[in-house]
Amino acid sequence: xxxxxxxxxxxxxxxxxxxxxxxxxxxxxxxxxxxxxxxxxxxxxxxxxxxxxxxxxxxxxxxxxxxxxxxxxxxxxxxxxxxxxxxxxxxxxxxxxxxxxxxxxxxxxxxxxxxxxxxxxxxxxxxxxxxxxxxxxxxxxxxxxxxxxxxxxxxxxxxxxxxxxxxxxxxxxxxxxxxxxxxxxxxxxxxxxxxxxxxxxxxxxxxxxxxxxxxxxxxxxxxxxxxxxxxxxxxxxxxxxxxxxxxxxxxxxxxxxxxxxxxxxxxxxxxxxxxxxxxxxxxxxxxxxxxxxxxxxxxxxxxxxxxxxxxxxxxxxxxxxxxxxxxxxxxxxxxxxxxxxxxxxxxxxxxxxxxxxxxxxxxxxxxxxxxxxxxxxxxxxxxxxxxxxxxxxxxxxxxxxxxxxxxxxxxxxxxxxxxxxxxxxxxxxxxxxxx
Amino acid sequence: xxxxxxxxxxxxxxxxxxxxxxxxxxxxxxxxxxxxxxxxxxxxxxxxxxxxxxxxxxxxxxxxxxxxxxxxxxxxxxxxxxxxxxxxxxxxxxxxxxxxxxxxxxxxxxxxxxxxxxxxxxxxxxxxxxxxxxxxxxxxxxxxxxxxxxxxxxxxxxxxxxxxxxxxxxxxxxxxxxxxxxxxxxxxxxxxxxxxxxxxxxxxxxxxxxxxxxxxxxxxxxxxxxxxxxxxxxxxxxxxxxxxxxxxxxxxxxxxxxxxxxxxxxxxxxxxxxxxxxxxxxxxxxxxxxxxxxxxxxxxxxxxxxxxxxxxxxxxxxxxxxxxxxxxxxxxxxxxxxxxxxxxxxxxxxxxxxxxxxxxxxxxxxxxxxxxxxxxxxxxxxxxxxxxxxxxxxxxxxxxxxxxxxxxxxxxxxxxxxxxxxxxxxxxxxxxxxxxxxxxxxxxxxxxxxxxxxxxxxxxxxxxxxxxxxxxxxxxxxx
Numbered sequence: 016x017x018x019x020x021x022x023x024x025x026x027x028x029x030x031x032x033x034x035x036x037x038x039x040x041x042x043x044x045x046x047x048x049x050x051x052x053x054x055x056x057x058x059x060x061x062x063x064x065x066x067x068x069x070x071x072x073x074x075x076x077x078x079x080x081x082x083x084x085x086x087x088x089x090x091x092x093x094x095x096x097x098x099x100x101x102x103x104x105x106x107x108x109x110x111x112x113x114x115x116x117x118x119x120x121x122x123x124x125x126x127x128x129x130x131x132x133x134x135x136x137x138x139x140x141x142x143x144x145x146x147x148x149x150x151x152x153x154x155x156x157x158x159x160x161x162x163x164x165x166x167x168x169x170x171x172x173x174x175x176x177x178x179x180x181x182x183x184x185x186x187x188x189x190x191x192x193x194x195x196x197x198x199x200x201x202x203x204x205x206x207x208x209x210x211x212x213x214x215x216x217x218x219x220x221x222x223x224x225x226x227x228x229x230x231x232x233x234x235x236x237x238x239x240x241x242x243x244x245x246x247x248x249x250x251x252x253x254x255x256x257x258x259x260x261x262x263x264x265x266x267x268x269x270x271x272x273x274x275x276x277x278x279x280x281x282x283x284x285x286x287x288x289x290x291x292x293x294x295x296x297x298x299x300x301x302x303x304x305x306x307x308x309x310x311x312x313x314x315x316x317x318x319x320x321x322x323x324x325x326x327x328x329x330x331x332x333x334x335x336x337x338x339x340x341x342x343x344x345x346x347x348x349x350x351x352x353x354x355x356x357x358x359x360x361x362x363x364x365x366x367x368x369x370x371x372x373x374x375x376x377x378x379x380x381x382x383x384x385x386x387x388x389x390x391x392x393x394x395x396x397x398x399x400x401x402x403x404x405x406x407x408x409x410x411x412x413x414x415x416x417x418x419x420x421x422x423x424x425x426x427x428x429x430x431x432x433x434x435x436x437x438x439x440x441x442x443x444x445x446x447x448x449x450x
Numbered sequence: 451x452x453x454x455x456x457x458x459x460x461x462x463x464x465x466x467x468x469x470x471x472x473x474x475x476x477x478x479x480x481x482x483x484x485x486x487x488x489x490x491x492x493x494x495x496x497x498x499x500x501x502x503x504x505x506x507x508x509x510x511x512x513x514x515x516x517x518x519x520x521x522x523x524x525x526x527x528x529x530x531x532x533x534x535x536x537x538x539x540x541x542x543x544x545x546x547x548x549x550x551x552x553x554x555x556x557x558x559x560x561x562x563x564x565x566x567x568x569x570x571x572x573x574x575x576x577x578x579x580x581x582x583x584x585x586x587x588x589x590x591x592x593x594x595x596x597x598x599x600x601x602x603x604x605x606x607x608x609x610x611x612x613x614x615x616x617x618x619x620x621x622x623x624x625x626x627x628x629x630x631x632x633x634x635x636x637x638x639x640x641x642x643x644x645x646x647x648x649x650x651x652x653x654x655x656x657x658x659x660x661x662x663x664x665x666x667x668x669x670x671x672x673x674x675x676x677x678x679x680x681x682x683x684x685x686x687x688x689x690x691x692x693x694x695x696x697x698x699x700x701x702x703x704x705x706x707x708x709x710x711x712x713x714x715x716x717x718x719x720x721x722x723x724x725x726x727x728x729x730x731x732x733x734x735x736x737x738x739x740x741x742x743x744x745x746x747x748x749x750x751x752x753x754x755x756x757x758x759x760x761x762x763x764x765x766x767x768x769x770x771x772x773x774x775x776x777x778x779x780x781x782x783x784x785x786x787x788x789x790x791x792x793x794x795x796x797x798x799x800x801x802x803x804x805x806x807x808x809x810x811x812x813x814x815x816x817x818x819x820x821x822x823x824x825x826x827x828x829x830x831x832x833x834x835x836x837x838x839x840x841x842x843x844x845x846x847x848x849x850x851x852x853x854x855x856x857x858x859x860x861x862x863x864x865x866x867x868x869x870x871x872x873x874x875x876x877x878x879x880x881x882x883x884x885x886x887x888x889x890x891x892x893x894x895x896x897x898x899x900x901x902x903x904x905x906x907x908x909x910x911x912x913x914x915x916x917x918x919x920x921x922x923x924x925x926x927x928x929x
Contacts, residue, residue, distance in 0.1 A: 192684075206687040208703065214842060221700045224687065254467075286467060289476045293465050301475065303828060314822075343793075349782060363693060 020099035021215055022126045023108045024119065026137035028183060029176045030149040032202070033138055036223065037110040038409045040136075043222055046382045047355060048348070049105050049215065052098050056111035059087035067159040070174040075182060088118070092125055099131060106215065107131075114183045116190070123194075134216050135196035136223065137186050145202055146176075153408050203227055222359070228406075231365040232275070233383070235376055236401040238287035239263045239294075240422040243315065244398065247423070247449025250307060250314040255290045258420050262399045263294025265418040269401065270295055270368065279367045281305065281357075288370045299370075304357050307372035311344025318427065318446045322439050329442055333433040336392035347392050350378050358382055373425055376402075383411050393429060398422035423449055472810045473827075474819040499578040500694055501605050502587045503598065505616035507662060508655045509628040511681070512617055515702065516589040517888045519615075522701055525861045526834055527827070528584050528694065531577050535590035538566035546638040549653040554661060567597070571604050578610060585694065586610075593662045595669070602673075613695050614675035615702065616665050624681055625655075632887050682706055701838070707885075710844035711754070712862070714855055715880040717766035718742045719901040722794070723877065726902070726928025729786060729793035734769045737899055741878045742773035744897040748880065749774060749847065758846045760784065760836075767849045778849075783836050786851035790823025797906065797925045801918050808921055812912040815871035826871050829857050837861055852904055855881075862890050872908060877901035902928055 023040070025033040037053045044051035063083055064072070072080045088111060098104040113119055119135070126133045140146065150172055154160065160168040186196050191209075197220050198207040206224055211217050239259025243251045255263065270278065280297055282288035283305035292299040313321050313328070321329050325342075332339040340346035345353075354375065361367060361379075369379065373396050381391040383404050396402075399422045403414040424447040432441040465478035502519070504512040516532045523530035540546070542562055551559045567590060577583040592598055598614070605612045619625065629651055633639065639647040665675055670688075676699050677686040685703055690696050718738025722730045734742065749757065759776055761767035762784035771778040792800050792807070800808050804821075811818040819825035824832075833854065840846060840858075848858065852875050860870040862883050875881075878901045882893040903926040911920040 204689060206685070208685040208687065210683060211703065214839065217704055217842065220703065224690065224699065225696055284475060286469075286476050290467060293467070293478060303831070352782070360693065363696065 019130055019132045020104060021106045022095065022099070022122070022131040022133050023106060023219070024113055024122055024133060024135045025108070025110050026113045026119070026135055026186060026196075027139065028114065028179050029112065030146045030154065030172070031138040031140050032149060032228075033112070033136075034110055034153070035228075035409060036136060036138065036199075037108045039226060040219065040222065041106075041108055042382070042385045043358075044106055044219075045385070045387075046351065046358075047218075048351065050103060051106040051108065052104055053108040053110055054091045054095055054098075056084075056088050056091050056109075059091050060084060061158055063087055070171050070178060073175050073178040075178055092122070096125075096129055100129065112179055114179050116184045132212060132216075133195065134212075134219065135186060135194060136219075137196060137198045139185060139198060139200045140202060142201060156408070197223060199223060222362075225359055225362045227362070229365060230406070231367075233361060233366075233404045234270075234368040234401055235379055235396075235404065236266065236368070236370055237372055237376055237396060237398055238282075238285070238291045238370060239266075239420075240398050241287045244423050244425055245450055247317045247319075247446070248315050249318075250310040250316075252285050252287075254286050258399075258422055259287070259291070260294070262418055262420045262422070263291045265420055266291065266401070267295040269416065269418060270297075275366045277366060279364055280370065281367060282370045283307065283372060283375070285372070288372070291370050302357060304353050305369070305371045305375055308347065308350050308374040309341065309344040311341035313341055313344065317449070319443060322442050326439070326442070327435055330433055330435045330437060333429055333442070336429070337388040347374060347378065348388075350374060354378050384413065385410075395426055398425065423447065471806070472814055472819070473817050473825065474821065499583065499610050500585045501574065501578070501601070501610040501612050502585060502698070503592055503601055503612060503614045504587065504589045505592045505598070505614055505665060505675075506618065507593065507658050508591065509625045509633065509651070510617040510619050511628065511678075511707075512591070512615075513589055513632070514707075514888060515615060515617065515678075516587045518705060519698065519701065520585075520587055521861070521864045522837075523585055523698075524864070524866075525830065525837075526697075527830065529582060530585040530587065531583055532587040532589055533570045533574055533577075535563075535567050535570050535588075538570050539563060540637055542566055549650050549657060552654050552657040554657060571601070575604075575608055579608065591658055593658050595663045611691055611695075612674065613691075613698065614665060614673060615698075616675060616677045618664060618677060618679045619681060621680060635887070676702060678702060701841075704838055704841045706842070708844060709885075710846075712840060712845075712883045713749075713847040713880055714858055714875075714883065715745065715847070715849055716851055716855055716875060716877055717764075717770045717849060718745075718899075719877050720766045723902050723904055724929050726796045726798075726925070727794050728797075729789040729795075731764050731766075733765050737901055738766070738770070738877075739773070741897055741899040741901070742770045744878075744899055745770065745880070746773045746775065748895065748897060749776075754845045754847075756845060758843055759849065760846060761849045762786065762851060762854070764851070767851070770849050781836060783832050784848070784850045784854055787826065787829050787853040788820065788823040790820035792820050792823065796928070798922060801921045805918070805921070806914055809912055809914045809916065812908055812921070815908070816867040826853060826857065827867075829853060833857050863892065864889070874905055877904065902926065 025037055027033050034055060037055070041051045041053045060083065061067070063086070071077060074080065091109065095107040095109060099107050109122065113122065123133055150169055154172050155165060155168050163171065186194065186198055193210070195210040195212050195216060200206065203224070203226070208220055211220060239255045239262035241259055242253040242256050245256050278297070280292055280295060280299035282292045282299050282301050284301045284303045285306055288305070289301065313325065328342065337347045340349065358379070371379070376396040377391055377394040380386070380394050380396065380402065386394060399418050399420050401416045401418065403416065405412045427447060428445040430441060430445045465480060467476045468479045469476050504516055506512050513534060516534070520530045520532045539562065542565070550556060553559065570588065574586040574588060578586050588601065592601065602612055629648055633651050634644060634647050642650065665673065665677055672689070674689040674691050674695060679685065682703070682705070687699055690699060718734045718741035720732045720738055721735050722732040724735050757776070759771055759774060759778035761771045761778050761780050763780045763782045764785055767784070768780065792804065807821065816826045819828065837858070850858070855875040856870055856873040859865070859873050859875065859881065865873060878897050878899050880895045880897065882895065884891045906926060907924040909920060909924045
């Protein structure tokens with residue numbers, strides 16, 4: 016997307032969501048294929064100052080503290096340079112308060128010397144309720160406060176914030192007019208965007224403007240077992256088997272029991288997901304983007320047939336399942352690109368149930384659980400099992416609910432031998448049982 | 451955590467599904483008839499219509515933004531219409547004398563202007579209520595809080611969501627350029643020379659300045675809006691309510707007014723083209739290769755600064771780009787429409803094997819989806835990120851395919867869904883698109899290498915009952 020690497024620099028007082036944003040943005044960029052890594056200066060500080068005593072460390076007149084913090088920032092920037100220059104990284108997220116213009120100038124100079132573009136992401140918030148919730152969600156559990164009780168921790172953290180307040184120089188309309196940045200105000204109520212330089216910054220801005228922190232859950236599941244599933248065939252557009260229909264009914268009951276406020280239901284445009292949604296008796300929306308991966312010439316084949324007709328293709332797929340594209344079909348990599356608007360809309364929405372397909376569900380799950388391209392195509396997404404994802408702290412809680420209707424297993428593990436020269440039985444070793 | 455659910459008494463059985471033969475969409479039906487329409491993925495996930503309200507002094511690009519935004523929304527499938535109050539004023543007043551009409555103490559002028567705004571709002575209501583519109587763009591200065599409040603009350607009564615788009619700019623160069631590009635040619639200044647027109651227009655702007663109340667951080671904090679400053683250098687975005695507003699913001703943040711040209715062309719003639727076959731992934735014929743060479747000369751002659759070259763991931767576009775000796779980027783999104791089961795067929799074969807499909811396609815070529823393939827409507831959705839990136843870029847050459855080029859062209863030239871699938875995009879012709887004023891100048895350059903014609907017009911008889919020859923009447927000649 017961009018030839019120059021990009022350095023994203025967070026700005027803001029403690030408890031303004033900088034790390035939340037850093038981690039989320041990093042996860043998103045990696046998922047869409049932009050190698051990104053975050054560098055949390057607080058982490059560096061914890062490695063350096065083994066034991067955190069109190070907010071005094073952050074007092075602006077604590078010379079020793081200042082020195083250590085400056086060193087940690089430098090060490091982090093060094094690692095940034097290594098990542099972007101030597102390790103093939105495309106974006107680095109430098110997560111620290113960076114609340115003074117002086118500190119930001121240092122970083123800007125560093126970036127200039129190394130040929131990195133800089134984009135600032137500032138989070139400004141004065142709502143005490145939001146700050147409190149932030150502290151409860153992510154500070155109390157921090158290594159810094161392992162030995163404190165809740166009240167002590169909150170009290171200390173509030174004093175810590177105070178240490179930064181006097182020297183805080185927010186990004187200024189006039190003084191910082193030449194910088195590229197987004198200022199997020201009150202958790203997304205307002206945004207100020209200045210001098211977006213290129214495509215990746217434009218995508219970052221769009222993403223940041225679509226995320227929210229309202230509590231909600233995302234339910235992911237596949238369609239009920241289909242006739243093709245039973246026969247061990249991939250792709251196609253078949254209807255549900257009897258057990259699949261049974262699952263649809265159970266799914267309806269499950270959803271009712273969950274008593275979810277304003278649930279949106281999304282399906283693909285393939286018969287089996289729509290039939291499943293029909294079992295819920297609620298309105299649903301069809302997305303072509305949620306259609307199963309197109310297996311091209313292998314559509315409707317069994318793995319045995321693929322081995323028979325296209326043994327080379329079958330081996331290549333096992334060698335790199337993420338990037339492998341079926342002849343006249345798609346790859347997982349293509350799927351991710353196709354699903355990006357779905358993810359964007361999922362970020363905007365609140366409670367959603369997505370009824371989709373095995374490969375599609377793997378891609379979506381990889382986004383939420385930060386799975387790499389190598390792990391993604393092998394994530395376990397069995398039929399008749401609902402995954403309930405609930406954002407919590409910096410990640411996602413996952414609950415797996417099997418709806419107690421048996422179904423075939425459609426998960427084929429990577430076999431040991433992925434060589435083109437392998438024998439048929441070696442290729443077929445991990446094919447799950449079917450009719 | 452694992453949980454399982456015990457069996458419960460059976461519910462009523464779910465509805466049966468039938469697949470719409472044209473769009474290949476599965477829908478529930480009862481007693482042989484399709485049930486109430488289940489919505490397909492519509493861009494605009496809101497049931498409420500949206501009223502976009504422009505704000506800003508004259509010559510700040512409000513009409514430019516209104517028209518462009520309207521064009522974009524219509525192209526992605528959101529029925530949108532713009533309502534330019536200046537137009538209404540011109541229809542009312544017939545002859546524009548001078549800036550005095552806009553003076554804040556001209557009672558008669560104020561009365562007429564208010565009436566025009568109300569008439570326009572009336573038409574907005576008609577469009578959004580009765581005519582099935584989804585978004586209306588209300589293009590006027592709307593520079594006072596009082597006027598904006600009136601509009602919001604109107605929107606509230608009619609249950610429209612309101613989104614303000616304000617353009618703020620104090621750069622005299624930009625304002626001067628704006629006046630030259632779009633005011634001098636306005637009906638208001640037909641009888642003036644350039645200096646007179648500019649002088650009058652500057653005085654017109656002055657009439658608004660004293661009463662101008664820009665959208666305020668505090669006073670207007672409950673409103674949903676984007677404030678565009680200095681032609682996109684800075685943006686203030688407040689309270690985006692829903693998906694369509696989010697898309698509008700993203701679009702507005704990606705467009706620019708830097709002069710540039712976009713070159714669109716198809717790959718050189720391919721082997722399959724010569725045989726009259728559609729789709730596939732064949733290489734160039736020898737005439738196609740010749741075209742690629744000519745394209746190379748043409749591009750060099752054009753002497754374009756920093757030209758980006760984009761192709762699809764199909765062999766024929768890549769082969770064409772290879773002749774340019776320039777770096778190029780491959781986009782899967784630019785691949786030709788997937789003809790599904792009809793891939794690699796001639797029209798004669800399609801008529802032979804799938805006469806019903808062939809007829810359905812002629813009935814509604816935009817929405818028709820090939821079995822296991824795509825529709826033009828699907829293509830547009832697939833191409834949206836390409837359009838977004840084209841908006842961000844400057845000089846670009848896109849080497850693509852017939853259906854793809856029709857979609858892109860329809861976006862730039864504001865063609866409807868009905869016209870789009872029949873746009874003429876012949877082989878070996880380059881279209882050079884240069885934004886000018888509120889639209890796009892088009893130059894068509896045929897690179898003088900013969901090629902087959904691949905354009906099939908809509909035949910007269912589109913009924914399923916038609917004879918084969920009636921279906922094949924408009925098929926262009928091939929080997």
